[in-house]
Amino acid sequence: MSLLEVSGLTKRFGGVVANRDVSFTVRPGELVGVIGPNGAGKSTLFDLITGFAPADAGTVQIDGRDVTRLRPDQICRLGVGRTFQKLRPFHEMTALENVMIGAFLGTADVDAARQAAREALERVGLGDRAAAHARGLSTGQRKRLELARALATRPRLLLLDEVTGGVDPGAIPGLVALVRELHARGLALVVIEHNMRVIMEISERVLALQLGEVIADASPAEIMRDQRVIDAYLGEAWRV
Amino acid sequence: MRRALGAVVVLAVLAFPLVFVRPFPRHVMIMIFLYGALATAWNVLAGYCGQISLGHAVYFGIGAYTSTLLAREAALTPWFGMAAGAGLAVLVSQAIGYPVFRLRGHYFAIATIGVGEIVQTIVINWDWVGGARGLFVPIKRPDSLVNFQFHESKAVYYYIALGLLALAVAATRRLERSRRGYLFRAIREDQEAAASLGVHVAREKHMAMAVSAALTALGGTFWAQYVLFIDPESVFPLSLSILICLVAVLGGVGSLWGPVLGAAVLVPLSEGTRVLLGGTGKALDLVIYGALIMLIAVFQPAGIVGLARRFRRGRRPAAGAARRQESAA
Numbered sequence: 001m002s003l004l005e006v007s008g009l010t011k012r013f014g015g016v017v018a019n020r021d022v023s024f025t026v027r028p029g030e031l032v033g034v035i036g037p038n039g040a041g042k043s044t045l046f047d048l049i050t051g052f053a054p055a056d057a058g059t060v061q062i063d064g065r066d067v068t069r070l071r072p073d074q075i076c077r078l079g080v081g082r083t084f085q086k087l088r089p090f091h092e093m094t095a096l097e098n099v100m101i102g103a104f105l106g107t108a109d110v111d112a113a114r115q116a117a118r119e120a121l122e123r124v125g126l127g128d129r130a131a132a133h134a135r136g137l138s139t140g141q142r143k144r145l146e147l148a149r150a151l152a153t154r155p156r157l158l159l160l161d162e163v164t165g166g167v168d169p170g171a172i173p174g175l176v177a178l179v180r181e182l183h184a185r186g187l188a189l190v191v192i193e194h195n196m197r198v199i200m201e202i203s204e205r206v207l208a209l210q211l212g213e214v215i216a217d218a219s220p221a222e223i224m225r226d227q228r229v230i231d232a233y234l235g236e237a238w239r240v
Numbered sequence: 241m242r243r244a245l246g247a248v249v250v251l252a253v254l255a256f257p258l259v260f261v262r263p264f265p266r267h268v269m270i271m272i273f274l275y276g277a278l279a280t281a282w283n284v285l286a287g288y289c290g291q292i293s294l295g296h297a298v299y300f301g302i303g304a305y306t307s308t309l310l311a312r313e314a315a316l317t318p319w320f321g322m323a324a325g326a327g328l329a330v331l332v333s334q335a336i337g338y339p340v341f342r343l344r345g346h347y348f349a350i351a352t353i354g355v356g357e358i359v360q361t362i363v364i365n366w367d368w369v370g371g372a373r374g375l376f377v378p379i380k381r382p383d384s385l386v387n388f389q390f391h392e393s394k395a396v397y398y399y400i401a402l403g404l405l406a407l408a409v410a411a412t413r414r415l416e417r418s419r420r421g422y423l424f425r426a427i428r429e430d431q432e433a434a435a436s437l438g439v440h441v442a443r444e445k446h447m448a449m450a451v452s453a454a455l456t457a458l459g460g461t462f463w464a465q466y467v468l469f470i471d472p473e474s475v476f477p478l479s480l481s482i483l484i485c486l487v488a489v490l491g492g493v494g495s496l497w498g499p500v501l502g503a504a505v506l507v508p509l510s511e512g513t514r515v516l517l518g519g520t521g522k523a524l525d526l527v528i529y530g531a532l533i534m535l536i537a538v539f540q541p542a543g544i545v546g547l548a549r550r551f552r553r554g555r556r557p558a559a560g561a562a563r564r565q566e567s568a569a
Contacts (some may be wrong), residue, residue, distance in 0.1 A: 050436065076438035084436070090429035101426040105438035108419045153438050 001064055003028045003157055003188050004080070009048050009058035011041075011212075018044040020212045022058070026157065026190060031183045033203030033220070034192045037233050041212040042192045043085050046159050050082050051075045062157075076105065081150035082159040085192070087142045089134035095121060095145055096130040102152030120148040124178060140171035147178065157188045164195050176202060196234065200224065208233065253402065257395040264515075266394040270466070272507045273401035274459055279487035279499030280408040281455030286485070287493035288412075288421060289448035290428025291341070294481045295352030298336070298359045299329040299453040301476040303460025305363070308375050308470055318377075318388035322461040326454040333453035337446045353478060360476035374471025377464055388465045397466055404462055405500065408455050413496055415451070424448055428494070456484075490536055492545025501544045 002025035011019040018041045026032050034042050047053040049060050051072040059068045062078050070078075081102075090098050099117035100110075107113050121127050124144040129137065137145060143163065150158055163179055164172045176198055183189055183202070193199045199206060199220070206223040208216040210232040216223055223229055257266055278300065286292045306328050307321025340351040364372045380387035383396070390396045415421045423444050426434040431441045464470050491502025509532060513525035540547050 052432065052436075071440075072432070072435035073438045073440045076436060082436050084433070088430045088433040090426050090433065092429060093425060097422065097425075100422055101434060101439065102437040104419050104422060110417065110419060110422070113419065113422075149433075149437060 002026060002061075003030075003063065004049070004190075005061040005064075006045075006049065007059055007061075009045065009060065010056050011044055011048055011053065012056055017212045019048065019055075022209075022212070022214055024207055024214065024217055026188055028156065029183075029186050029188050031179075031189045031191065031202060031204050033199040033206040034190060034209065035194075035196070035199055035206060035223075035229075035233060036209035039211075040209040042209055043161055044212075045209070046082060046161055046190075046192070049075075050080060050159065076153055076155075079154070079156040080159065081153050081155035081157070083143075083146040083150055083161055085161040085165065087139070087146060089137070089142050089145055091133070091135040093134060094130065095126055095132050095134060095137065095148075098134055098145055099148045099152045102149040105153045117148075117152055120152040121145075123151060124148040125174070138168070138171075140167045140175065143167060143175060144178070147182075151182070155187070157190070158182070160189060160191045160193075162192055162194065164193065164198055172198070257398045263394055266398050268508055268511050270394065270398055270401045271511065272503045273398075273405040274462060274466075275484070275487050275507050276500040276503035277401070277405040277408040278456055278459045278484045279491065279503055280405070280412055281452050281459070282484045283488050283493060283495075283499045284412055284415065284424075284455070285448045285452035287488060287495070287498070288415070288428065289424040289445060291445060291448065292345075292349045292485070293352045293449075293452075294349050294478070294485060295336075295354075295356035295359075296452070296456050296484050297476050297478065297480040298356050299333060299456035300460040300463070300480060300484075301359070301363065301470075301472070302329045302332060303457030303462075304464040304470045304475040305369055305375070305460075306457070307461040308377050308464050309369060312375065312378055315378075317386050318461060318465050319386070322458055325461050326457040329453040329457035329460075330450045333449045334446055337449050341442060341445045341449075353481070356476070356478055356481055360472050360478075363472045363476055370471070372472060374469060374474070377468040377470070379468065389468070397462075401462060401466075404458055407458070409496065409500065411451065411455065416496060420444070420447065425494075486533060490533070490543055492543030495543075495545045498543050498545040505544065 004026040006025070007023045009019050009022040010017070022045060036042055044053065048055045051070050051074065055068060059066055061067065062080060067075055067078060090101065096114065096117050099120050100113045103113040103116035103120070106116065118127070118130060121130050124147050126141060126144050126148060129141060134142065134145060160179070163175050167175065172195070179189065179191065180202055191199070191202065203220050206218065206220050207214060208223060208226070208229045215228045215232060216226045218226065256269060260266060282293065282296050303322065303325035306325030307318040310316040310321040310324060311318055336355050340348055340355065343351050363369060369375065380389050381391070383390045383392055385396070423434065423439050426439060427441055427444055435441050460475060463475065487502040487506050488499040489502070490506055491500065492498030510529055513528050517525040517528065
């Protein structure tokens with residue numbers, strides 16, 4: 001059975017169709033990349049899946065259970081974590097406290113949450129920054145912090161909205177390695193990413209969106225040869 | 241060092257009524273405790289959970305009216321009325337929460353003002369609870385703890401108010417260190433991010449509101465027993481809601497002792513300017529009081545607690561250097 005099954009999702013904002021009849025599935029442990037030009041509806045798709053925006057039509061299923069009308073916290077409880085394109089750390093809290101919020105999903109005990117948060121920070125390589133306030137972290141560190149926070153909820157599926165966006169180039173390989181490691185440990189991921197090198201390198205399957213519609217759902221190699229994807233997004237330079 | 245200082249303060253506060261036997265100094269201290277408790281209660285919802293309410297007079301008034309009505313109609317001790325008032329305030333706060341928690345930021349604050357005005361207007365027009373004329377608390381003699389009335393001396397009121405403050409601070413301290421305290425702060429910082437991590441935002445806000453409302457109602461009952469007369473103008477006004485907020489903001493929101501510090505500064509200021517300059521018919525005391533609040537808002541928006549932090553940071557330049565190093569790394 002698929003872990004995530006999206007079928008016929010449609011979302012309109014006034015006259016603008018942000019998602020039109022979007023359907024795809026994610027199997028347990030799979031890594032799916034999502035590409036598309038700005039305004040293609042990638043982030044909206046994440047919002048619909050995670051309950052942050054109500055869909056106008058279509059359904060979202062997790063493990064075969066319809067979650068279309070559930071709240072974000074309920075969906076998180078079902079094992080779906082996410083990050084945001086525009087980073088949303090809890091600025092006035094330390095890195096450790098940020099991650100503890102995620103850990104509190106699994107425990108009410110403050111010490112246990114602190115311990116779990118420490119482990120999650122170690123996992124993303126932020127162990128030495130536990131006591132720093134979130135506002136004092138660099139963009140790359142904040143990306144890692146959001147990852148650690150989501151990981152602390154112990155998800156089976158993680159939706160990452162732009163792993164490398166806005167990050168200083170030197171920090172990109174580390175983040176990519178981190179995503180691969182999480183995948184290697186069996187976590188299913190859906191990753192929105194503009195850096196084509198990254199997406200082609202890590203994805204098992206790529207979903208291409210344009211103007212809210214899925215124009216391709218295929219392996220990275222096939223995506224690179226897909227005429228519609230080239231026209232809509234990649235440009236002629238990518239033709240192999 | 242901190243522990244010793246704390247012990248000295250506690251002893252001084254406990255011994256205060258033994259040294260100062262005249263009513264006025266005791267009255268000022270009682271008001272500090274009461275407003276400290278109210279601001280601490282407000283701080284649970286506004287400071288920790290980030291929901292700025294300007295309608296907390298509703299819960300204060302419910303506390304005052306519930307105990308007074310129960311004493312008048314059923315001759316029940318105000319202590320029972322106090323508990324009942326807190327319970328009723330929780331129920332009302334949950335009902336208010338459903339519509340107002342849908343709103344954010346300024347709109348939430350404005351909605352709470354609206355609710356406060358509605359409640360005050362209802363009470364003014366409700367004859368059974370005395371309408372605009374208000375209610376006298378039935379006078380009971382002799383002075384006794386059960387009657388919650390002390391006509392001979394303010395000393396007992398002093399200790400009850402102190403107990404109220406201690407309860408509010410203890411509850412906040414406990415909350416601050418619990419899972420719930422962390423979740424409240426996460427909601428204050430970014431409620432979407434909190435929701436994405438599994439935090440049931442609406443439920444936590446309702447919980448913060450309940451604790452805050454209950455503690456505020458306790459203060460209302462105390463006030464009714466202290467002045468023995470209540471009317472909508474004295475226990476339900478917007479000015480009270482704003483004052484509660486002001487005390488907390490002055491002291492420093494989102495910190496345990498901020499609201500208490502705020503009360504310790506603002507109440508003597510208010511009482512002092514009133515005694516020194518009031519009664520001239522020119523309201524000069526209120527002008528000065530208002531000007532002081534403006535000065536604080538302009539120069540120290542983080543409150544007294546923020547000032548103390550800045551002072552401590554200033555003495556430790558190494559901390560700043562370390563931070564710069566970190567951000568460079």
